[in-house]
Amino acid sequence: MNEGTVTTHPLPLQLRSDGTLRHLLTLEGLNRRQIEQLLQRAQAFVRPLGATPPATRDLEGVTVANLFTEPSTRTRVSFELAAKRLGASVVNLEVQLSSRVKGESMLNTIYTLESLHVDVMVIRDAEAGIPGLVADHVKPHVSVLSAGEAHVSHPTQGLLDALTILQRKPDLSKLAVAIVGDVRHSRVARSAYDALTRLGIGELRIVAPPVFMPEAGEMPGCARHTTLAKGLKDVDVIMMLRIQKERMSQASLPDADRYFAKYGLTPDRLQLARPDAIVMHPQPMNRGIEIASDVADGPQSVIRDQVRNGVAVRMAVLAEVIANRGSLPPA
Numbered sequence: 001m002n003e004g005t006v007t008t009h010p011l012p013l014q015l016r017s018d019g020t021l022r023h024l025l026t027l028e029g030l031n032r033r034q035i036e037q038l039l040q041r042a043q044a045f046v047r048p049l050g051a052t053p054p055a056t057r058d059l060e061g062v063t064v065a066n067l068f069t070e071p072s073t074r075t076r077v078s079f080e081l082a083a084k085r086l087g088a089s090v091v092n093l094e095v096q097l098s099s100r101v102k103g104e105s106m107l108n109t110i111y112t113l114e115s116l117h118v119d120v121m122v123i124r125d126a127e128a129g130i131p132g133l134v135a136d137h138v139k140p141h142v143s144v145l146s147a148g149e150a151h152v153s154h155p156t157q158g159l160l161d162a163l164t165i166l167q168r169k170p171d172l173s174k175l176a177v178a179i180v181g182d183v184r185h186s187r188v189a190r191s192a193y194d195a196l197t198r199l200g201i202g203e204l205r206i207v208a209p210p211v212f213m214p215e216a217g218e219m220p221g222c223a224r225h226t227t228l229a230k231g232l233k234d235v236d237v238i239m240m241l242r243i244q245k246e247r248m249s250q251a252s253l254p255d256a257d258r259y260f261a262k263y264g265l266t267p268d269r270l271q272l273a274r275p276d277a278i279v280m281h282p283q284p285m286n287r288g289i290e291i292a293s294d295v296a297d298g299p300q301s302v303i304r305d306q307v308r309n310g311v312a313v314r315m316a317v318l319a320e321v322i323a324n325r326g327s328l329p330p331a
């Protein structure tokens with residue numbers, strides 16, 4: 001288990017020599033302008049529910065492989081829909097690999113996919129470093145997109161969370177955002193931190209029991225609170241997180257009822273925030289553990305917008321890396 005240790009990628013690996021995006025492994029290496037451009041591109045793909053989704057030919061002739069070794073519903077389906085709405089062919093691989101053979105098997109799999117003319121590999125893995133390892137070994141015309149790497153990063157989630165906030169509250173410099181729950185084991189929290197700090201967020205708070213606080217020194221600039229009473233006071237945005245059971249030992253799991261009693265977001269506690277505060281959750285949600293159903297389905301929830309925005313963000317990232325490939329000849 002990689003508890004607490006964050007593997008950093010050699011950041012230039014994500015960018016082509018002309019500075020454009022080739023892989024998306026983390027938001028850490030991107031600057032404000034690059035993130036804003038991706039979000040603008042994503043916003044152009046957003047449609048109201050009930051409207052026909054956008055369809056373009058940006059990825060005509062391109063093949064995208066979804067390579068997921070950890071469970072996923074929304075992220076995998078939204079990457080698949082995003083690729084198809086841009087005109088790509090898509091293959092989905094769900095592989096179970098033991099850690100011992102992971103690196104080698106992963107590389108065998110990607111060499112096979114390259115021979116099958118796969119141009120974009122979308123990778124989700126429980127082990128830190130796997131998307132970077134693959135990115136390091138693919139041919140120059142291939143792009144690697146992380147769909148969630150251990151506890152380290154989940155860049156498209158960070159982008160869709162930023163987009164969801166911007167749609168409701170465009171001036172980020174005036175906002176206070178609370179990230180609540182199991183921040184320590186959360187790739188969602190780390191990527192939200194990367195996106196929001198680069199976009200100039202006014203105030204970012206971490207609200208968690210001591211066992212779920214990130215290591216000292218991680219996420220610099222965030223105020224840390226151990227109670228909702230203080231942490232939620234007058235915030236504009238509340239981002240709730242699921243307890244990452246799969247990233248900790250059974251012994252360190254808190255009791256669900258006690259956790260809800262202290263850290264669950266209930267209608268009463270929501271009143272601590274500003275009256276127009278929005279509530280977010282990356283899902284899957286554990287109703288009655290980190291969030292009450294009345295809040296998850298209530299008028300301040302933007303959780304379903306997050307899902308819708310996920311497709312738009314993934315379309316933007318796919319379109320961007322393929323456009324940047326330019327006229328590179330396949331090797």
Ligand code: NCD
Nearest residue numbers: 074075148188242282283284
């Ligand atoms: C998250 C993930 O997998 O990191 N889900 C998602 O991608 N929407 C959050 C979680 O699993 O708790």
